[in-house]
Amino acid sequence: MEQQVLTVRDLVTAQSLGMKVLSGAGGLDRQVLWAHSCELSDPDRWLGPHELLMTVGLCVPHSAVEQRNFIVKLDEAGLSGVALGDHNSLPPLTRELYEEADRRSFPVLLTNQATPFAAIGRTVAAATATTQTMQVLKLSKLYQLSTYARTDPLRMMNDLQALLRAGLSVFDVQTGLTIVEGAPLEFMPTSVRERTYALPGDSDSRLMISEYPGEEVSSFLLIHVLQVIDVALSQLLRSLRRRSERSTQMLASIFEGRSPDGLGSILGPSGTSSGYQFVAVALEDSEKVARAASIKSLSVLAGPGSSSFFILMPEQSRNDVRNLLHGLDVRAGVSSTYLDLRDAKAAADEAAKIFSSGGTNGLWTDFTGVPVSLLTRSRKEASAIVQQVLGRLAGTDPKITVLRETLFAFLANDRRWNETAAALGIHRQTLSYRLTRIKEITGRDIASSADLSAFWLAFQAWPSFSDRSD
Structure with missing residues (x-):
């Protein structure tokens, strides 16, 4: 310490003050920088470290449990001790109060009836005048640092x-x-x-x-x-709030098909050049996630969707985002990697689907397999998938076109036979015949989950494949 200061022991041994120790004698070497009288029910709120509480007992609770907690709060607030006035307003002190004070070495003192609190206060003030001067000098330095x-x-x-x-x-x-x-x-x-x-x-x-x-x-x-x-x-x-607001506005612009200005100021100079992913989390976690991303200054965009809260993260930010959400105990669904920001809406939809089907066993659920929507990919990749899955069914022959449109109608109507037949204006038996022909041509069976998934991917990719004029 900078200099010797007054202790509780000094007050107790001062004959003129007439104070004696009731409990907590192990803490007599606690420093006393100030002494203050308080009769409010929560004196720990109004006094702080190295300060002695003086009370005639109006703030002392009556029950054993409350008296124990009274000592706990005073000690945790850093007080030097408590000086109780020998007055009829002081409630009977319980064994629990004495035990807690001894356990914490928190001095509980009893003052003489003839000793006014003002005398104790003046004694403390006189003894700590040098210390108070040092406090003022520290205060001056503190405001210089400000x-x-x-x-x-x-x-x-x-x-x-x-x-x-x-x-x-x-x-x-x-x-x-x-x-x-x-x-x-x-x-x-x-x-x-x-x-x-x-x-x-x-x-x-x-x-x-x-x-x-x-x-x-x-x-x-x-x-x-x-x-x-x-x-x-x-x-x-x-600044953190402004960054969060800008992030939300930029993501909304991207969802609307516009490229916002200043994207590099948040995503960094490399941006999404090496690809990006979307992360979907629950809407109820949105405020916490957005604030956390801003505090950590992550190179991401974050904003709400209709059913989920989304994070657009460049590949280089993936580990940071994952660690952040893990620390927040937030469950997330993650899309596959995309290259073109024009595909952001479809990428977000993919992340939302992963999130909704991810269960609760793991906090981070990555997309596995082929992207759900190949519209988000390049036309070259879409063409490769269509040709691989459909084969001759991707041709332009009128009979082939009828079979392909039948397959797509069947998928669009969620494999419901009656709705598909009605949409095509054909009989169920005709629909059955066409599906059999599709199986013969492609080698894939709609009764197989794997083949059905492949058909669905081809169906999703078809617009990009067929629009080859671009």
């Missing part, structure tokens, strides 16, 4: 850590992700004390302070630390 708040919040966090000798990090409540943190402190013990506080201007973010035992940040400084960090983070958080 000049980096908007331009370089990371530098400011590191400088604040050096000033306060405490670790600082800001995390997002919804995702649990760290937004910004200072560099690891040297020689931080494993028994570090951690406290969290909401930032004044952003309830979705909290500051975590990791402190050396016995060197907790005082409540005097803490108020100002929160203000300075809130200013530093406000600009960063606004």
